[in-house]
Amino acid sequence: MAKKRRKFVQCPNCGHTFEEVNNYCPNCGQENHDLNVPVKHLVEEFFESTLHYDTKFWRTLKYLITRPGYLTEKFNLGQRASYVPPFRLYVFVSIFFFTTIALFASKGLVMGNKVTIEEGLETTDPEVAARIMQADSLASVRARLATSDTASLIINEEVDNKFKRFLKNEEQSRQKLLKNISFMMFVLMPFFGFILYLFHRSQRRNYVEHLMFSVHFHTFVFLLIMLSVLIEVVFSSIDTNVWVLLISTVYLFFAMRYVYKESYLRTAFKLIPIGLTYLISLAILFVATVGVSVLFS
Secondary structure, rough: OOOOOOOOOOOOOOEEEOOOOOOOOOOOOOOOOOOOOOHHHHHHHHHHHHHHHHHHHHHHHHHHOOOHHHHHHHHHOOOOOOOOOOOHHHHHHHHHHHHHHHHHOOHOOOOOOEOOOOOEEOOOOOHHHHHHHHOOOOOOOHHHHHHHOOOHHHHHHHHHHHHHHHHHHHHHHHHHHHHHHHHHHHHHHHHHHHHHHHHHHHHHOHHHHHHHHHHHHHHHHHHHHHHHHHHHHHHOOOHHHHHHHHHHHHHHHHHHHHOOOHHHHHHHHHHHHHHHHHHHHHHHHHHHHHHHHHOOO
């Protein structure tokens, strides 16, 4: 939808004389749009542009969920005006994603209120948990004194102390971990795009096309995980992990089939190594992210 402009004859910023087609000043770049109007006109413009964006957003969201690969295909073909740009959509969804995780799924990210013992016992009492951790730490120190040299003992002791501080400062640790995970996803997305690039080199596509595929896929996965978290909050007896993995795999299959235009069999054969490589990379990056979060806590 084209913006309705109240155009100047001359640019109020530099004095350049406009032609009718000039929406921006060709001399200084200022927008050719008069904002010195009654407030009601500005309010009408605001709601008009907001409604237009909302329409674009919901259309984009609908196609992202119901038609795997469709938005990527449209982006690659240059048909982009009707949809929210991929990175803007990702950022918007990721804000809600990490907010949802912080509010409802924090227990799975920081283990400060729950310690699992090797024998299979559990406790949710912070004081008991602290005593168990202290006893376990002392036992591990004694074991290392018998088997390790002084240098390794000091290093291990420092790691133990950092880990205990990480568990003790629950809220701060959770926020740091979430921040680092969000950064991890920005690393993972281009890496997944590179995996797709390697497996589809014969198609001579630019890397950007694979990157946009990765952005749309991860945006969908964020939406799916958000839904699963909310379902588990309402129905605590339901475990949605398997369903998230299954739906993500099926979505990835049909998205690859739609974008790369390969047969179902060839797509399935590529999906297996691509999926395994992705999951291994995700696991390694997640462990590294937790480790960095602990070490710098």
